[in-house]
Amino acid sequence: MIIKTGVYHRTRTRGFTLAEAMLAVTVLGFAAAGVLLPFVSGAAVRAEGMRRTLGAALAGDLMEQIVRLPFHDPTGVASDYSPGPESGETGPANFDNVDDFHSYTELQGQVKDAAGAVFTDPKYANYSRSVTCAYATVPPQPAQTDPAKCNFILVTVQVNYSGKNVATLSRLVSE
Numbered sequence: 001m002i003i004k005t006g007v008y009h010r011t012r013t014r015g016f017t018l019a020e021a022m023l024a025v026t027v028l029g030f031a032a033a034g035v036l037l038p039f040v041s042g043a044a045v046r047a048e049g050m051r052r053t054l055g056a057a058l059a060g061d062l063m064e065q066i067v068r069l070p071f072h073d074p075t076g077v078a079s080d081y082s083p084g085p086e087s088g089e090t091g092p093a094n095f096d097n098v099d100d101f102h103s104y105t106e107l108q109g110q111v112k113d114a115a116g117a118v119f120t121d122p123k124y125a126n127y128s129r130s131v132t133c134a135y136a137t138v139p140p141q142p143a144q145t146d147p148a149k150c151n152f153i154l155v156t157v158q159v160n161y162s163g164k165n166v167a168t169l170s171r172l173v174s175e
C-alpha cells in the first residue's frame with residue numbers, strides 16, 4: 001500500500017490537469033490586469049490634468065480681460081446696477097465695464113483670444129467659457145439685496161471641456 005501511494009504521487013506531479021492549467025491562466029490574467037491598470041489610469045489622469053491646466057489658463061485669461069475694465073459704465077447711468085451689456089454693446093470688443101460680461105458665453109469651439117479671434121489650434125476645440133457677474137458685499141458689510149448698495153462685483157468664469165467643468169475662477173472687483 002505504501003509503495004502504491006508513492007507511485008500515485010509521482011503520477012500526480014508529472015503535469016497539470018486541465019482544471020489547474022485553466023486556473024493558472026485565470027490567475028495570470030488577473031495579475032496582468034492588475035499590472036496594466038495603473039498605466040492605463042495614469043495616462044487618463046495625465047490627460048485630465050492637461051485639460052484642467054489649459055482650462056485654468058483660459059479662465060485666467062478671460063478674468064484678466066474682465067477685471068481691467070471700470071466698475072461703472074463710463075457713459076451709462078450711474079445708478080444702473082443691472083448686470084449685462086448696455087445698449088449697443090455687443091461683445092468684449094466694446095464692453096466698457098465689468099458687469100457687461102454677465103451671461104457672456106463662448107460656445108464649444110468658439111473660445112477666443114484676447115484680440116477676439118477664435119483659437120484655431122485643435123487643442124482648444126472642446127472648450128467653452130461662460131461668465132457671471134453679481135453685485136456683492138463683503139463682510140463685515142451687511143448683505144444687500146439692492147445692488148446699488150453693493151460696492152463689489154463677484155465675477156465668476158467657468159470653463160468646460162466637452163460640457164464638463166474643468167476650471168472655475170472667481171474674483172471680487174471693488175468699486
Ligand SMILES: [Ca+2]
Pocket residue numbers: 073076085086089095096097100
Ligand atoms: Ca457697459
Ligand SMILES: [Ca+2]
Pocket residue numbers: 073082083084085086097099100
Ligand atoms: Ca453693464
